Amino acid sequence: MAAISYPAAVGDTVDPTRLKHKLTRNLKERFIELLLMFCGLVAVFTTVAITIILVYESIGFFNFVSVWDFITGTVWTPLFENPQYGILPLVSGTLTITAIAMLVAVPMGTVIAIYLSEFAPHGAREAIKPALELIQAVPTIVFGYFALLFVTPMLQATILPDLPGFNMLVPGLVIGVATIPTIATLAEDAMRAVPGAMREAAYAMGGNKMQVALQVVMPAAVSGVVAAYVLAMARAIGETMVVAIAAGQNANFTFNPMEAAATLTAYIAQVSMGDLEHGSVGYASIFAAGLVLLLMTLVLNLAGHFLRQRYRRAY
Amino acid sequence: MNTVVSTAPKDRARELVAMRARIAAGVRNQQIFAAVGVLFTAFALLVLIAAFLDLLIDGLPRLSWDFLTNFPSRHPDQAGILSAWVGSAFVMLVTMLSAVPIGIGAAIYLEEYAGKNWFTDLIEINVTNLAGVPSIVYGLLALGLFVYQFGFGQSILAAGLTLALLILPIVIVSSREALRAVPIHIREAAYGVGATRWQMVSDHLVPYSRGGMMTGVILGMAEAIGQTAPLITIGALTFIAFLPEMPVTGEFPFLSMEWIWSGFTVLPIQMYNWVSRPNVEFQINAAAAGVILLLMTLLMNSLAIYLRYQVRKKIKW
Numbered sequence: 001m002a003a004i005s006y007p008a009a010v011g012d013t014v015d016p017t018r019l020k021h022k023l024t025r026n027l028k029e030r031f032i033e034l035l036l037m038f039c040g041l042v043a044v045f046t047t048v049a050i051t052i053i054l055v056y057e058s059i060g061f062f063n064f065v066s067v068w069d070f071i072t073g074t075v076w077t078p079l080f081e082n083p084q085y086g087i088l089p090l091v092s093g094t095l096t097i098t099a100i101a102m103l104v105a106v107p108m109g110t111v112i113a114i115y116l117s118e119f120a121p122h123g124a125r126e127a128i129k130p131a132l133e134l135i136q137a138v139p140t141i142v143f144g145y146f147a148l149l150f151v152t153p154m155l156q157a158t159i160l161p162d163l164p165g166f167n168m169l170v171p172g173l174v175i176g177v178a179t180i181p182t183i184a185t186l187a188e189d190a191m192r193a194v195p196g197a198m199r200e201a202a203y204a205m206g207g208n209k210m211q212v213a214l215q216v217v218m219p220a221a222v223s224g225v226v227a228a229y230v231l232a233m234a235r236a237i238g239e240t241m242v243v244a245i246a247a248g249q250n251a252n253f254t255f256n257p258m259e260a261a262a263t264l265t266a267y268i269a270q271v272s273m274g275d276l277e278h279g280s281v282g283y284a285s286i287f288a289a290g291l292v293l294l295l296m297t298l299v300l301n302l303a304g305h306f307l308r309q310r311y312r313r314a315y
Numbered sequence: 316m317n318t319v320v321s322t323a324p325k326d327r328a329r330e331l332v333a334m335r336a337r338i339a340a341g342v343r344n345q346q347i348f349a350a351v352g353v354l355f356t357a358f359a360l361l362v363l364i365a366a367f368l369d370l371l372i373d374g375l376p377r378l379s380w381d382f383l384t385n386f387p388s389r390h391p392d393q394a395g396i397l398s399a400w401v402g403s404a405f406v407m408l409v410t411m412l413s414a415v416p417i418g419i420g421a422a423i424y425l426e427e428y429a430g431k432n433w434f435t436d437l438i439e440i441n442v443t444n445l446a447g448v449p450s451i452v453y454g455l456l457a458l459g460l461f462v463y464q465f466g467f468g469q470s471i472l473a474a475g476l477t478l479a480l481l482i483l484p485i486v487i488v489s490s491r492e493a494l495r496a497v498p499i500h501i502r503e504a505a506y507g508v509g510a511t512r513w514q515m516v517s518d519h520l521v522p523y524s525r526g527g528m529m530t531g532v533i534l535g536m537a538e539a540i541g542q543t544a545p546l547i548t549i550g551a552l553t554f555i556a557f558l559p560e561m562p563v564t565g566e567f568p569f570l571s572m573e574w575i576w577s578g579f580t581v582l583p584i585q586m587y588n589w590v591s592r593p594n595v596e597f598q599i600n601a602a603a604a605g606v607i608l609l610l611m612t613l614l615m616n617s618l619a620i621y622l623r624y625q626v627r628k629k630i631k632w
Binding site: 032033035037039041042046050053054108111112115120124128130138143145146148150177208209210239240241244245265268272278287293294297298301302304 | 341344348440450455456511583587602613616617
């Protein structure tokens, strides 16, 4: 034990090398903390940079196009001889496809979530959840290929012979299936967060599984389930490759799913594929479209975030 | 509690029958619901399998060694994905080298250093928000910032950094989860023997949570490798008939960083290029490229799922 040197007691002389050692050690610790903090700040910088870049480039665009024409115009032809810059056709395409996707994903995702949370035996849940993760992992370009060259021809050959090769229906359906796992896993998380005591109380009153799931667990988890819908919707709106491949490239002011129409994301991708001069109006227009897209998803993501916080706080 | 209970034996028997019927109906509904749940899950999986089989059947005739070692070509039967998969590999390298240290660093800061204050909240809200930003918006950010403001051009560096920002939330969230799984007494024991905070983190927390962090990194990389939209936006080229300069050279100093400035294409963009051509022959190429892309992402994800399972099984604190 003699080798251990104890801290100097009051009145003892302090070995100066120990102080120096402590100083360098503290400096090193401070430096590392700053470095780690910088890593955390990258997330903040990214958000700030996204906002600045989109707003800055859009200002260039709105110097050229009036804001009013932009948000009320129903013709979007920025790359034509006589360009017109009305964003509504891209918004209508985006909303139509998102609505179709939600019509598929909300009922199926919710039922799967209830099944996983309330009905499935442990083994089934452990097998199904990773399988859903795999669906989520499929690159969307693969789903794009599937939509254009499998689902559309299949529908044309069977129930919808009039379906054009490019249309909004099929990308909507395919994005819907691709979003099922998002809703299923997020909604299941919310349902599992409902305390077991509430289920047991309901069972003790003589409720069966259906009644407990639909009349006790669902209402208790509703904010989390709605958050799942909202976040899934934001994903569907931001989805690019499926629509770029299978929904057509012409901005078309319509809500008819049987027609072809470009979305905000498809327009950005389409313009980026061509050679566009840096600083031209066409170049600035993709940032204006991006800004609209970001605002739409931001509202949904914030709503989803606060809804999720609500159910977390409740239990 | 004034429920009228009939005492006549006949009525009681009838009530009993009615109650049994109600219970049976409940059980039946429950079975129907569970069956629908299984059916919907099976449907979603069936779509995944159909998508894979569709690609495989379409692309199988083109899947050969030549397909992997040929450059793209005007002649569909001679076209290959050499420049695409090499480009993907280089872009992934940049993404990994930037996203892993920054993501894990941010996770360590948020879990172990940050106090409970507005500054931490700010970072956390931004991480959550970034996870929901559409991938094409990252492309616009990169186009404005990396390509033009920083002057990186349409290079592997710009692409790799774009995807790094994109997967940062995935890496941060899963690394935080891994760190949180290490119990508090490990930290206290380390402090108890006089470790500084960084010694505690680097000697104990990081080694113990390595498995969980790896899971997140693999998931992030699988996400990045399939990303098409942000790289289209920064202007990745679709016809590349050359390879970036290799990082290892024959002459002194044997390492070259020229490749980060090289133009590039990646697998999903090559596939997009082929699928959007009307020529059926090229669509076969797209299917073949899709098979390889899908196999890679599914393998990476399965690896991550397996790893997570192993980590969970091994933990016996």
